[in-house]
Amino acid sequence: MNSAAKKPLYPADRFLSSTQAVSEEQLLIAAIRLDVFSFLQERTSAEVLAEKRNWHIRNTELFLNALTAAGYIIKEDGLFANLPDTEYYLNKQSEMYIGDYILFWHEIKKFDSIEERVEKGPTFSRFSDKNGADSYDFYQMAKVAKTEMYTGRVQAFIGAVQSLFSWDSAINALDIGGGSGILSVELARSFPNSHSLIIDQPQVIKLAEEVIKEYEVKEQVDVMGGNFITDDFGGGYDLVIASAIFDFAGDLDTMSEKIYDSVKTGGFMYVDTHMVSDDFTAPKNCIIGWLPSHLDGLDILKCDSEITGAIEKAGFIKYLDGKEQDFPGYVYKK
Secondary structure, three states, rough: OOOOOOOOOOOOHHOOHHHHHHHHHHHHHHHHHHHHHHOOOOOOOHHHHHHHHHOOOHHHHHHHHHHHHHOOEEOOEEEEEOHHHHHHOOOOOOOOHHHHHHHHHHHOOOOOOOOHHHHOOOOOOOOOOOOOOOOOOHHHHHHHHHHHHHHHHHHHHHHHHHHHOOOOOOEEEEEEEEOOHHHHHHHHHHOOOOOOEEEEEEHHHHHHHHHHHOOOOOOOEEEEOOOHHHHOOOOOOEEEEEEOOHHHHOOOOHHHHHHHHEEEEEEEEEEOOOOOOOOOOOOHHHHHHHHHHHOOOOOOOOOOOHHHHHHHHOEEEEEEEOOOOOOOOEEOOO
């Protein structure tokens, strides 16, 4: 029997606070959908915002108070304004706006009917391609990730490549599953004598073409619409970019050998993985984030050691380890 004289064995905070985390996520998602932050660049009252947006005045203020409590905005003298990082990432007028990225992944990671799927298995199959080629809207995924990649991934990639080549090196690169093409674009901007070929699904390549035109690097970056598992993507590359593609690459040994054959002797492969542990319990954001799709029947997530093992089996030698450097991946050398 419980007693006031008996202390609990363990703190309960992490369990009791989980519902608070859910509430805060819902609050942020609602604010992005309502585009609240685009109207709080300057100090604004709830009444003025409600009038601009044709919202209910009292509920607008309650909502803004909650956003203040959650640490997204500040309230002073009855006026609300974005905090600096909120202004930077969640005002649609900012070049670093990532609201669309957050909304996209919020939908992907929804836990609908999780209890039923645990009890009975997948209620339907959304996936016909065993390698996951039809598992997501890859065009939209690449589109919303275009800006998010500048929150650290692009800088890490360029930093790694700068440790391999001088700025005037004539780099012949292949970008496998390149998505929006941002990595190849920034390679072109940082290395004026580089040339890249991006290969991805035809519908995704359309986005890459738009980005290449936007950044005015079409003399340095080409595209190829196709299936990098089955299609020939050539050889003689100084650098192969394999960013988060091995989960979708089919047989790891076959893909690793294919990439190995495409790289010049002395050339490099830049690869990042989801760093999944051998027992598939870490990292937390990956294991939990992929769970909804896996409960629906998708089964493609591969552990880090399985991927790196196949790469090394193909003949690559680990040259740089991201855990010891300032980038989230590895560089292998042939």
